Amino acid sequence: MRRIGVLTSGGDAPGMNAAIRAVVRTAYARGMEVFGVERGFQGLVDGVFRPMGPRSVSSVINRGGTILRTARCKAFLAPEGRAEAAALLRQYEIEGLVVIGGDGSYRGAHALGVEHSMPCVGVPGTIDNDINGTDSTIGYDTALNTALEAIDRIRDTADSHDRLFFVEVMGRESGYLALMCGIAGGAEAVITPEDAPPIPELVKQLRAGRDAGKRSGIVVVAEGSPLGGAQAVADAVAAQSEFQDSRVVVAGHLQRGGVPTASDRILAARLGASAVDALLAGEADVMVGVSHNESVLSPLTTAWETERRYGKTWMDLSHLLAT
Numbered sequence: 001m002r003r004i005g006v007l008t009s010g011g012d013a014p015g016m017n018a019a020i021r022a023v024v025r026t027a028y029a030r031g032m033e034v035f036g037v038e039r040g041f042q043g044l045v046d047g048v049f050r051p052m053g054p055r056s057v058s059s060v061i062n063r064g065g066t067i068l069r070t071a072r073c074k075a076f077l078a079p080e081g082r083a084e085a086a087a088l089l090r091q092y093e094i095e096g097l098v099v100i101g102g103d104g105s106y107r108g109a110h111a112l113g114v115e116h117s118m119p120c121v122g123v124p125g126t127i128d129n130d131i132n133g134t135d136s137t138i139g140y141d142t143a144l145n146t147a148l149e150a151i152d153r154i155r156d157t158a159d160s161h162d163r164l165f166f167v168e169v170m171g172r173e174s175g176y177l178a179l180m181c182g183i184a185g186g187a188e189a190v191i192t193p194e195d196a197p198p199i200p201e202l203v204k205q206l207r208a209g210r211d212a213g214k215r216s217g218i219v220v221v222a223e224g225s226p227l228g229g230a231q232a233v234a235d236a237v238a239a240q241s242e243f244q245d246s247r248v249v250v251a252g253h254l255q256r257g258g259v260p261t262a263s264d265r266i267l268a269a270r271l272g273a274s275a276v277d278a279l280l281a282g283e284a285d286v287m288v289g290v291s292h293n294e295s296v297l298s299p300l301t302t303a304w305e306t307e308r309r310y311g312k313t314w315m316d317l318s319h320l321l322a323t
């Protein structure tokens with residue numbers, strides 16, 4: 001393999017730049033050329049390719065976001081869009097593709113691979129940590145620490161005013177980020193898409209905390225909770241209890257950007273290099289991951305055919321320590 005492409009797709013995540021850097025420099029070290037594709041699959045369809053060398057990725061290891069930018073590309077959902085992309089890849093003599101993104105991006109990569117025999121390797125980049133095949137995704141640790149910092153600040157004011165706060169954190173269908181924020185931030189309760197107690201049950205938990213001497217409280221709500229976001233949960237609690245004077249904070253997009261943590265940079269370095277070596281070894285239609293501190297490969301299909309769930313013991317631990 002002489003020339004490969006690299007792109008970032010779907011939601012951006014801190015550490016994607018460190019992954020691009022690892023891909024570019026590993027490929028260069030192995031004697032291959034790299035083309036960066038701008039704005040994810042949109043750049044593939046539009047043919048926005050730029051040659052990258054080791055110096056194109058200088059001083060990006062510490063930057064959040066993605067220098068290649070990212071997009072959600074409608075055209076790529078249709079076979080015609082993917083055919084245009086494949087024709088352009090052939091024209092540029094690109095023989096393999098590294099796709100940094102989440103499960104949606106893997107679906108696109110899989111379709112391109114199956115329909116046009118383009119070897120694709122996925123690198124898990126998403127703050128949600130919702131992909132099987134790796135213990136952690138690039139960006140998750142940074143987002144967790146960012147949300148945790150917000151929770152810590154809120155705790156100060158909650159304690160000072162004897163107040164209850166509902167804090168909404170990201171994670172569409174996955175409560176992983178919310179639950180770990182709750183455990184690390186000492187939340188009184190955590191509401192996730194997977195585990196949402198009925199409101200009377202939540203009220204009971206809050207009352208038990210108050211009766212045990214807690215004067216303030218933090219409830220972490222995952223944005224995809226079936227009870228709605230933090231505001232909806234606060235309203236429902238207020239309608240059914242004496243907890244009237246709560247406050248709501250939506251961490252929102254503040255969790256997405258920022259300087260990647262050391263863990264995310266190290267993970268990105270490792271996974272970016274593994275992805276290039278996987279392509280060189282003739283692998284295709286796989287994602288790279290780290291499991292029990294070993295580099296592992298899994299079929300791209302794993303990302304959407306299996307659902308990543310936190311183990312029940314984590315929610316039990318959250319309850320146990322909130323007493």
Ligand code: ADP
Nearest residue numbers: 010011072073076077101102103104105107108
């Ligand atoms: P993420 O990779 O973060 O999960 P998305 O779900 O938004 O992000 O997916 C990113 C892009 O991947 C989409 O904009 C689309 O171009 C492509 N994609 C997603 N699902 C499919 C699919 N089923 N077939 C082809 N391409 C897809």
